[in-house]
Amino acid sequence: MVPLQMKTADPELMRAINRFHVMDAIRRFGPISRVEISDRTQLSATTVSAITGALLDDQLIITHQLGGIRDAARGRPRVMLELNPAAAYVVGVKLALDQITVATTNFRADLLSSLVLPIRLQRQPVSVIADLVEDGIRRSIADAGLTIEQVSGVCVGLPGVVERIAGVCRASPIFGERDVPFAAELTTRLSGVAATIDSDVNLVTLAEHWFGEARGLDDFLVISVELGLGLGIMHNGELFRGANGLSPDLGDLMVRPPNGNGSTRLAEAASEASILAEAQEILAGGEHAHAFRLGRGMEKILQLAAGGEPRILDLLERAGGSLGFAIANLITLFAPPKVILAGAALEAGEALVGPIRRTVAELLPPSLADVSEIVVHHWSDDIWARGAAAMTLRDLYGAPWNTTGPVVHR
Amino acid sequence: MVPLQMKTADPELMRAINRFHVMDAIRRFGPISRVEISDRTQLSATTVSAITGALLDDQLIITHQLGGIRDAARGRPRVMLELNPAAAYVVGVKLALDQITVATTNFRADLLSSLVLPIRLQRQPVSVIADLVEDGIRRSIADAGLTIEQVSGVCVGLPGVVERIAGVCRASPIFGERDVPFAAELTTRLSGVAATIDSDVNLVTLAEHWFGEARGLDDFLVISVELGLGLGIMHNGELFRGANGLSPDLGDLMVRPPNGNGSTRLAEAASEASILAEAQEILAGGEHAHAFRLGRGMEKILQLAAGGEPRILDLLERAGGSLGFAIANLITLFAPPKVILAGAALEAGEALVGPIRRTVAELLPPSLADVSEIVVHHWSDDIWARGAAAMTLRDLYGAPWNTTGPVVHR
DNA sequence: AGATTTAATCCGCATTGTTTATTAAACAAG
DNA sequence: CTTGTTTAATAAACAATGCGGATTAAATCT
Numbered sequence: 001m002v003p004l005q006m007k008t009a010d011p012e013l014m015r016a017i018n019r020f021h022v023m024d025a026i027r028r029f030g031p032i033s034r035v036e037i038s039d040r041t042q043l044s045a046t047t048v049s050a051i052t053g054a055l056l057d058d059q060l061i062i063t064h065q066l067g068g069i070r071d072a073a074r075g076r077p078r079v080m081l082e083l084n085p086a087a088a089y090v091v092g093v094k095l096a097l098d099q100i101t102v103a104t105t106n107f108r109a110d111l112l113s114s115l116v117l118p119i120r121l122q123r124q125p126v127s128v129i130a131d132l133v134e135d136g137i138r139r140s141i142a143d144a145g146l147t148i149e150q151v152s153g154v155c156v157g158l159p160g161v162v163e164r165i166a167g168v169c170r171a172s173p174i175f176g177e178r179d180v181p182f183a184a185e186l187t188t189r190l191s192g193v194a195a196t197i198d199s200d201v202n203l204v205t206l207a208e209h210w211f212g213e214a215r216g217l218d219d220f221l222v223i224s225v226e227l228g229l230g231l232g233i234m235h236n237g238e239l240f241r242g243a244n245g246l247s248p249d250l251g252d253l254m255v256r257p258p259n260g261n262g263s264t265r266l267a268e269a270a271s272e273a274s275i276l277a278e279a280q281e282i283l284a285g286g287e288h289a290h291a292f293r294l295g296r297g298m299e300k301i302l303q304l305a306a307g308g309e310p311r312i313l314d315l316l317e318r319a320g321g322s323l324g325f326a327i328a329n330l331i332t333l334f335a336p337p338k339v340i341l342a343g344a345a346l347e348a349g350e351a352l353v354g355p356i357r358r359t360v361a362e363l364l365p366p367s368l369a370d371v372s373e374i375v376v377h378h379w380s381d382d383i384w385a386r387g388a389a390a391m392t393l394r395d396l397y398g399a400p401w402n403t404t405g406p407v408v409h410r
Numbered sequence: 411m412v413p414l415q416m417k418t419a420d421p422e423l424m425r426a427i428n429r430f431h432v433m434d435a436i437r438r439f440g441p442i443s444r445v446e447i448s449d450r451t452q453l454s455a456t457t458v459s460a461i462t463g464a465l466l467d468d469q470l471i472i473t474h475q476l477g478g479i480r481d482a483a484r485g486r487p488r489v490m491l492e493l494n495p496a497a498a499y500v501v502g503v504k505l506a507l508d509q510i511t512v513a514t515t516n517f518r519a520d521l522l523s524s525l526v527l528p529i530r531l532q533r534q535p536v537s538v539i540a541d542l543v544e545d546g547i548r549r550s551i552a553d554a555g556l557t558i559e560q561v562s563g564v565c566v567g568l569p570g571v572v573e574r575i576a577g578v579c580r581a582s583p584i585f586g587e588r589d590v591p592f593a594a595e596l597t598t599r600l601s602g603v604a605a606t607i608d609s610d611v612n613l614v615t616l617a618e619h620w621f622g623e624a625r626g627l628d629d630f631l632v633i634s635v636e637l638g639l640g641l642g643i644m645h646n647g648e649l650f651r652g653a654n655g656l657s658p659d660l661g662d663l664m665v666r667p668p669n670g671n672g673s674t675r676l677a678e679a680a681s682e683a684s685i686l687a688e689a690q691e692i693l694a695g696g697e698h699a700h701a702f703r704l705g706r707g708m709e710k711i712l713q714l715a716a717g718g719e720p721r722i723l724d725l726l727e728r729a730g731g732s733l734g735f736a737i738a739n740l741i742t743l744f745a746p747p748k749v750i751l752a753g754a755a756l757e758a759g760e761a762l763v764g765p766i767r768r769t770v771a772e773l774l775p776p777s778l779a780d781v782s783e784i785v786v787h788h789w790s791d792d793i794w795a796r797g798a799a800a801m802t803l804r805d806l807y808g809a810p811w812n813t814t815g816p817v818v819h820r
Numbered sequence: 821a822g823a824t825t826t827a828a829t830c831c832g833c834a835t836t837g838t839t840t841a842t843t844a845a846a847c848a849a850g
Numbered sequence: 851c852t853t854g855t856t857t858a859a860t861a862a863a864c865a866a867t868g869c870g871g872a873t874t875a876a877a878t879c880t
Contacts (some may be wrong), residue, residue: 328664418837
C-alpha cells in the first residue's frame, strides 16, 4: 500500500507498479519464495513468475542457494529469491555543521564502507563544500573496493529547507547562500553520476522505515534534535514533503517556552545549538568553560545532568517543555502511532525526555491521549548516510510514483 | 495528478484509473469534446472514445446539444460531452451546534434544494439528532422532487474528530458521547441509502477545490472559524486525513496568546464560541447584553467592531494573534500556496484579519515569507452541504483510490 | 460536386494479468 | 528402484486494455 503520484494508466505503468511491489516484497522479506511473494502482493503466481524472471534476467535479484526452510516436508522445494547485492552501488552523504559522513552501500543497503570527515562546514563557500563532499565520496567508493563507474547514484542529506526535485537547497545553516543548486554542483564533479539532495531528516525517516524502529509502520514522525531541529513525516508509507516538495523545518515552528512570556522559534528554545549556547552562558567562566571551546560542550552537559547540576537540569527542563509543546501540536495534526526522537541531546535521557513526555501528556487533547507512542532512538553516525543510500535505492527499485528518479531496467 | 492508494495493478484497475481521469476532465471542463479530453489526460483518442462510449452507455454522461464553439472553422464539429445531471442524486448535510443544513444536488453538484433547521443540537441524544437529520434529508429530497430511491448517497459533515472510513465520530461538540457510529445510525434510518460522515472542514475543503476559491489548486489549507475551529488540508490534490483517517481539529492546537503568559488551546482563544463568551463578559450588564441572549451575539460584535468599540477591537486583536500563531506554524509545516479563511467571525473584516496577517508575517521564517497567500472567503450556508454532496459524488465518479466508496459502473 | 479539414471510430497489434492445465522437483511407500 | 503424492513453478489459452495507423463521418471551402 503505497500512494502513487497518478499518471494515466497503460500496460507499462501496470507492469512498473507490479514490479515495484515484487521488488518491495523481496527487499522487505527476502530471501523469499515466489509463492510467498504471490501471497503477500496478491498477484497471481504466474505474474510473479514472469516478473521475477525478468528481474533475474536483469540481475537485479538472485536465487538464494542452500534452499530455504521447507514450509512442508513434502513437495517441490521453494526457490528463495533475494536482492542481488551487486546489482548496484550507491553512496549516501550526510552534511552536518561540524562533519561530513559518507557511506557506500550495495543494492541491499548493506554498508560497504563509511567515513567521517570532522570538518566545520559553516561559512565555507559552496564550491569548497562540494569539493570536500566529492573527495569524501571518491574515498568511500575506493574504500568499498569500487570504482566510480560502478556507482548508480549519490544522495546527499543536509539540514534546512531542500527542494529535492529541483535539486536545490533553499536554505540551510550549512550554506551562507540561498537557493544553492547543490545536486547539479555535485553531479558535474562526479563525472555525471546522478546526485540528488534531500532534507537530512527525510533520509533518516526513510531509514527508520526500511530498517529501523518503524519497520512496517506506514505512519510516524521523526524528530531529530541535532545542532538544528528536523522533522520527518511518514504518511501512508510515503514521505510527506510539503506542498512544493519542500521539507518542513521543525526549528521554524513557534513555541511557547514554559513559564515564559511571548514565544520563540523552536530552534532558539530546544536545538542542540541553543542548549549549548545557554549552558555556556550559565557555566561561563567556570571550570567547565574550556570543554565548550573544545567542541565537547554536549558531553559536558550530559555529564553535569547526570550529576544532577540544578541549572543544567532546569535548562533541559525548559528545552523539553518547548519540544513537548511542538510535539503535542504535531500529534494533534498527524495523529501518528509513533513518534521517534533522536539526537545527541537526547542522550541526556530522562532529564530531557521526561519534560517532553510530561508536556506532551499535559497538552494533548484527551481524544488523542493514547494514540502516539513516543520512543527515543539512538542513531549511529552512518544511519543517516545509509538512509541517503536507501533513498537512491528506492529510485532504482523503480517506484513508478515520484517521477523524480530514473528507473533501472534492462 | 492525484495520489492513489496503491493496489496491485490489473487491467481493471488500469481502466478504472483512466475512466476516472476522463470523468474528472468532464466534470472540471465540461462541456468538453473528446479531443480535448485526449489532450488534457494524455490518453489516446481511441481510449477516450472507448471510455466515453461506455460512460454514454451507462448514462453517466450525455452529449451536449447545440454544438460547441468551433475551434477551427472547418472540419467535422466536435461533439461536446458533459455529466448527465440525472445520473445520480446525492444529499449533503452539515451539522453545526445551532443548526442543520441539508442540500440535495444532482450528479453535477448543482443545488436542487436546500433547507436550514435552526435547532440547537448540543446535548441532544444521538438518536434525536439522527431523527432530525433524517427528517431534514427526507424533506430536502421531496423538495427536490425526488424520491429516496433515486438518491445514491448521503454525506454528513460535522465538527470534531471524525473517522470517515469507519463511519464513526470520535469526538464532537455536537455529541455528548464519544465514538458515535453515526453513519450506520443514519443508513439504517434511510432505508439503506449509504450514508457517510466526514469532518465538516474536509467537506468545505473539497468544495473549495471543486468549485470555490481553490479550483485547480492542488495544495491549500482551509481554516474555518465557526463556533469551533476547523482545519482542512489539501495536499497533492487529495484531502489529508491524519494517520488513521482521523481529521485534525485545529481547536486542539496549542497557541501562545499574545502578551499573555503560558499557552492555551486555540479553541479557547479564537473560536467563535470563545469570542462570544469573552465579549459577553466585557459587555456584561450593558445595553447589549440581551442581544447575546437572543443568539445574535456575533452580529452585535461585528457592529461594535465596525463602530470602533475599543474593548471589542482589543478582543479581536488577541483572537487574531492566536490564529496567526497557529497559521504561521501550519504554513511552516505545509508551505501551501494558499490559505483560505472563513467563518462568521471573519465578517469582522480587518479588525480580525489584520492581526492575523500581521502575526503571520511576524512569525513566519524569512524563507517562507511569501509562499502563502492568505485569503478570506465568505461561504453561503449551503456551500458546506454542497461540499458534502461533492464528497459522495467523488465516490460515484469511481476514483480507484480511496477504497472507501462503492464504484458505480454498469 | 469535389477537395479539404478535423473529429471520431475501426482494426490489428503488443502488452498485461488471470485461470487452467502441465511440468518439475522433492519425499514417501511399496 | 519404481511408483505415487505433494508442492512449486511454468506454459498455454484467454480476456481486457491502450496504442498507432487506416478509415469513416461531418462539416466547410473552392
